[in-house]
Amino acid sequence: MNSPTPSPMFKKIALVGIGLIGSSMAHGARKHCLAGEIAGYARREETRVAAQKAGFADSLHDNLESCVKDADLVVLASPVGSFAEIAPQIGPHLVAGAIVTDVGSVKMAVIRDVGPHLPEGVHFIPGHPVAGTEQSGPNAGFAELFEGRWCILTPPPGADAAALEKLKTFWERLGSKVETMDAAHHDLVLAITSHVPHLIAYNIVGTAADLEEVTESEVIKFSAGGFRDFTRIAASDPTMWRDVFLNNREAVLEMLGRFNEDLSALQRAIRWGDGDELQNFFTRTRAIRRSIIEAGQDIEAPDFGRSQKEKDTD
């Protein structure tokens, strides 16, 4: 484990942002010997101090220029709203042949904000590992976060084939499966599989907190009836999610419109006591859960294995 491989995939990986995803990539790159050197950038001193203690980076920077200097892989891993400010600052300091990628949850806006600021000879391949937990910050990361999860790459037209292949291999070494798609399609797919689910989770938690007839203490006590599942993703990083919604507006509003239409139909079935419609609707959603488990995208144990886990720790 301690002997460095003679030639890692990248000489220097610069992580611009070292929260959950950035620190997990650092841990994973270390574990699989993918980087000669790992540099991390964080705006806040508190983050750099925590990262220093966690020890996943060889150097930590409060300065973008020194972080990306000589890096052959630069990863933007801060909230996507910060990219428009970061890209023009790093552009002039990138070396020819470097790959620039990101881990943002939206892709059209990233291409808009980053693309124009990168010099000729630098390969820009936006990416999105569809993995995470509700925790954030440099202490939340772990090497296995990407194992078995999909990473989506959205190379712009004319992207360098060798750079794309190399980045794909990098994610595969971290344990991911990799799919390539067009950025606009990515934003639509993620609007339904991630962005709208987060929005409605945040929303139901907010609704419950604001009630007058039901106390917060009751909401908490009786949350095992279903509500607690939503609080997990509603505990995700607020800045990251603000930026996602500001930067994937059209696709989110489109999917939310469909969600609302469908919910109105269910609401109407409840109001009119249409039991058959309700039961048919509730029956067909079971199959999707089954497919997700079969595809290895969730665990099979009931209740996400929580009950089993509680028993384990008794």
Added chain:
Amino acid sequence: MNSPTPSPMFKKIALVGIGLIGSSMAHGARKHCLAGEIAGYARREETRVAAQKAGFADSLHDNLESCVKDADLVVLASPVGSFAEIAPQIGPHLVAGAIVTDVGSVKMAVIRDVGPHLPEGVHFIPGHPVAGTEQSGPNAGFAELFEGRWCILTPPPGADAAALEKLKTFWERLGSKVETMDAAHHDLVLAITSHVPHLIAYNIVGTAADLEEVTESEVIKFSAGGFRDFTRIAASDPTMWRDVFLNNREAVLEMLGRFNEDLSALQRAIRWGDGDELQNFFTRTRAIRRSIIEAGQDIEAPDFGRSQKEKDTD
């Protein structure tokens, strides 16, 4: 373990319905020696055969009369929509002093449907263990399901104090914490902590399944972005949930109205690019998650412990 206690709490427990909850109660009653005898009723032969194999009941019945005969505790544990038909059938066969309870997720409708059919001298104390998994049927049950979870009892005015106390002790022996409240308040609390969360989970899964621009295969592959969490509760028993919505209409529509209002405000903030409003909203929902974990109603491990669990099984 095999030596029966000289005097269990109940001589005979009759479980009218032996799905997830009924079978878990049987397992728990066995484990904690709370019943001299356990009788189970199921309408379908398939269910009785499965229960026979699982071995949690001393006798299995296709006949309500023989199941409840001489029972000093009768538990209605079938979908709440079936109670109106069951209650008049069991009423004439109940012994004086018996406690009749249920485990339904709604309480006003249960009192309406069951109460009038029970004879004088029988103690009717409706109940609702706020516990479950997305699995159903006689093989899904386990003795620990109720441990650390709340059970709500909604005794009608004038209910027998000794019967209430005995039922409370029974649930505590199964590992539950017990709270007593008025049936109307129960229905309102559960509408927000359980019924509306299930409805929106079913709904988002349905919306995703119906899209033309995004394939079902894409929804499944990229479900780890948040969507997969919703598929768990959207895999719950369709008949049970149909009956919940048909029997808690007013409270569900009231809470759904508030959910929709709040969602419209978030939708508007997205449309108008109001980042401050989004971030403030997303920040305050974090605290509720923390309180739920502190109250022992969810586990602290990130991602419900799924990542950890996946590592364990590697």
